[in-house]
Amino acid sequence: MDRISIEHGEGICTIMIDRPDRMNAIDDAMTRRLTEIFEALAEDGATRVVVIAGKGKHFSAGGDIGNIADWLSPDPQVRYDRFTQAVSSLSKPLALAMQRVPQPVIASVRGHAIGVALQIVLLADLVVASDSAKFSLPQLDLAHTPDHGESWALTRKIGLARAMQMSLMAERIDAATAERYNLVNWVVADEALEPRTEEVARRIASRPAAAAQGAKALFQSGQQRTLAEALDAEIAMLGKVAMQEDFVEAITAFTEKRPPVFGGC
Template identity: 40%
Template sequence: MNISAPIIFKKSAGVATITFNRPKSRNALTMQMCRDLIEFISGLNGDEQTRVLLLRGNGPDFCSGADLREMTDISAVTPQARAAEVGLNVLDVSQVLFTALHKVDAPIVAGVRGYAIGAGMQFVLAADLVAVSETAKLAVPQVRLGHTADHGESYYLPRKVGSARAMQILLLGEFVTAAQAGQFGLANWVVPDMGLDAQVDGIVGKLSASPPAAVFGMKELLRNCFHNTLEQQFAEELAVVKKCAATDDFVEAMAAAREKRPPIFRGR
């Protein structure tokens, strides 16, 4: 593990951790960082050893989105060339990255302090459980930068906060405070800054100690529920619960309940 790398990737005890590690740049993302993220996240699909994916930022901020200093001056090129360059970046980087994140089987936990802007906000939206510190400031500022959502915000936000709130956040590009994030449903927990790491570690510890077939299956059911009819959801529930019942963890859970003791899940 290279602690000086712009992103620190780590796998330990069933937890995969992504730490954005450019605190002097508010953890802004370069194109190479995005490519590295794609490689790491894509490798988690089908990884039975990873029970949780944790997203966090080093320093006072989570992630401030794209590093605008890396962008070349495109004012002198033709409109067609600008459209082609931006379109290629979206198609080859943004959409690939957040599609890979959407496909992760394990629950995704985000611990957010300070700025979560643009792509940083999308990492928050893609997480299954979110804890924010009172310093958190979230925004999708693309309209104010002359373009539109390009990381999936227009997909996730209406599902998370409803159409009216999504319109407000996306059209105005204003900051959402930590308190508003909790009120709107963008965050599960709003805690003092000093308590954020402990809150996140508690969440991750509970998930990593849970039976993965049940946790992964529950995430799958919730991810699909908005697209299914009731009959389709019943069918998926049946398939998932049968899969869980075939595991040793299910037997252990039932035995522990009968014996009134804490279960020990081994992930099989």
């Protein structure tokens, strides 16, 4: 059985972490599969929005600890080699593949999102969480440091002080706190998670892809730019989207006071 399933429909790609008997814990093979999927999405012109969710009661309990325990050795140098190689070959490619996806990514979260699962949530552009959601960064409880890119992503999402708090305290926060920290966009009742996620995904998928992807690219890059550089990037992106037929349709529909009918990318 494929523990990472994928479904395409109406411009939406839904990725499901499907290992509910292990709280959707992510092992090496699953990490590689996720990386492959996100790398392929970067070249997928038909997909307008990506949704990632977990099957059952939890988004994911994070890395498969049993799997990691197999890497232990009495020799410190062997441990150094094994664990640094694992992060280099597993965590790093997944994080970079997610970052490079041009389509907006929505994480749909119920139950636990721990460790690498939290990093997946952090790299999503929008997060819909059920009121059962819990987010945690437990590495210090396991005598190690962030190792999936959290030191980069968590700080950008919630700020340095809160990121340090979650890491140094190995703090587990509930959905309401996550919303207050700006880690999630919406908190809904558990039974409303899938309908609300679908509503958000369909709304984004109904937008012209070039504009949605362009906006994502601008906001991502804007954090590293000066205001003048950001304005230059916006000018260049506006020129690019103005060349699209959907741009013409949007402006025409607005002037004619009717809903636009988009067809291109």
